[in-house]
Amino acid sequence: MIYELTKAAHIVSVIVFLSGMAIVEMFLRYPNANTLPAIQNFDRYVTTPAMLLTWALGILLGVLGGWFEVGGGFWFGLKILLVLILSALHGMITGRLRRKVREGNFDPDSATRTALPIGFGLVVVIVLLVTTKAI
Numbered sequence: 001m002i003y004e005l006t007k008a009a010h011i012v013s014v015i016v017f018l019s020g021m022a023i024v025e026m027f028l029r030y031p032n033a034n035t036l037p038a039i040q041n042f043d044r045y046v047t048t049p050a051m052l053l054t055w056a057l058g059i060l061l062g063v064l065g066g067w068f069e070v071g072g073g074f075w076f077g078l079k080i081l082l083v084l085i086l087s088a089l090h091g092m093i094t095g096r097l098r099r100k101v102r103e104g105n106f107d108p109d110s111a112t113r114t115a116l117p118i119g120f121g122l123v124v125v126i127v128l129l130v131t132t133k134a135i
């Protein structure tokens with residue numbers, strides 16, 4: 001029961017983390033001075049803690065499920081690598097958001113145009129890996 005409850009909490013934190021990332025990415029595409037403080041607070045107090053909780057619960061699942069043990073499956077190692085990349089992507093867009101605030105610059109951020117499709121692609125592969133455990 002503990003394992004299933006942990007997995008349920010893991011999936012909820014994943015959903016909050018990913019929707020928070022999408023909000024920041026959309027904001028960087030269509031910046032607006034009025035909503036900026038709210039977006040920044042949401043990222044600081046909701047999205048980032050959700051990302052940390054996703055990791056903590058994921059590691060707990062790994063320990064409880066014996067997935068860190070030899071033979072736990074290549075899927076797990078590859079999943080962690082892809083989530084590291086996704087977390088770095090979050091770090092990059094949060095950094096650009098912070099800079100926008102500091103500079104008071106409300107021009108669309110062309111550099112992050114690819115962040116949303118890349119993030120989405122990563123999530124599709126992550127979910128396929130963990131649900132099929134095919135490798």
Ligand code: HEM
Pocket residue numbers: 007010011014017054055057058059061062065067080083086123126127130131132
């Ligand atoms: C955004 C990142 C993540 C996504 C989208 C994600 C998605 C999922 C999903 C959908 C499940 C349920 C799979 C099932 O019941 O078949 C799951 C389970 C699990 N996740 Fe994650 N996860 C993420 C991050 C992590 C991280 C960072 C770790 C470890 C450090 C991790 C470790 C696990 C483990 C061990 C399970 C249990 C597998 C099982 O019991 O079948 N996850 N994850």
